[in-house]
Amino acid sequence: NAGVTQTPKFQVLKTGQSMTLQCAQDMNHNSMYWYRQDPGMGLRLIYYSASEGTTDKGEVPNGYNVSRLNKREFSLRLESAAPSQTSVYFCASSSQGGDTEAFFGQGTRLTVV
Amino acid sequence: QKEVEQNSGPLSVPEGAIASLNCTYSDRGSQSFFWYRQYSGKSPELIMFIYSNGDKEDGRFTAQLNKASQYVSLLIRDSQPSDSATYLCAVTLLANSKLTFGKGITLSVRP
Numbered sequence: 001n002a003g004v005t006q007t008p009k010f011q012v013l014k015t016g017q018s019m020t021l022q023c024a025q026d027m028n029h030n031s032m033y034w035y036r037q038d039p040g041m042g043l044r045l046i047y048y049s050a051s052e053g054t055t056d057k058g059e060v061p062n063g064y065n066v067s068r069l070n071k072r073e074f075s076l077r078l079e080s081a082a083p084s085q086t087s088v089y090f091c092a093s094s095s096q097g098g099d100t101e102a103f104f105g106q107g108t109r110l111t112v113v
Numbered sequence: 114q115k116e117v118e119q120n121s122g123p124l125s126v127p128e129g130a131i132a133s134l135n136c137t138y139s140d141r142g143s144q145s146f147f148w149y150r151q152y153s154g155k156s157p158e159l160i161m162f163i164y165s166n167g168d169k170e171d172g173r174f175t176a177q178l179n180k181a182s183q184y185v186s187l188l189i190r191d192s193q194p195s196d197s198a199t200y201l202c203a204v205t206l207l208a209n210s211k212l213t214f215g216k217g218i219t220l221s222v223r224p
Binding site (some may be wrong): 019031033035040041042043044045048050051056058059090092094099101103104107108 | 124144145147156157158159162164201203205209210211212213214215216217
């Protein structure tokens with residue numbers, strides 16, 4: 001059982017480049033989330049999708065876009081990467097919104113130079 | 114005001130002691146409350162959840178919720194060096210499934 005799978009695990013981008021972080025879950029969960037984690041800042045919510053077909057902004061959405069491609073997949077796109085987006089990104093999913101345990105992917109360590 | 118606030122750390126306790134971790138939240142519509150543990154370089158994992166006022170015990174862990182005071186805590190009894198990690202408090206507004214985390218507190222258990 002793979003759970004939540006994120007790709008890639010590591011990425012280095014140049015300022016201004018674009019990229020998409022992929023996330024897929026095989027647990028038939030309704031809700032999916034993208035967080036970024038910076039030292040001393042905990043997990044900050046970028047975007048979330050309560051159910052297939054819906055997406056909402058979180059605490060720090062600027063500079064990011066998301067797509068809930070289907071129930072399994074939720075991607076995060078950086079259109080024009082900036083050094084301030086250097087961070088560790090986590091995707092998570094939960095079965096029924098926030099009422100249940102969220103399962104996390106292994107994280108993507110992104111460096112923008 | 115940040116939605117979920119945790120005591121600034123780090124917290125250091127001796128092995129065998131009780132570690133007390135605290136968290137406050139701002140939105141009275143918050144319905145579900147979680148404590149996640151995150152080891153360095155790893156992903157967060159759930160250790161406790163609580164929905165109703167009062168205490169909930171699971172082994173050495175006790176979660177306490179006081180909705181009137183908008184306060185949730187985690188007690189770790191008989192702390193072990195393996196408990197050394199960052200502990201993240203999280204709350205959810207059931208109405209919109211938004212899962213929000215605090216900054217986390219790093220716990221160090223001294224042998």
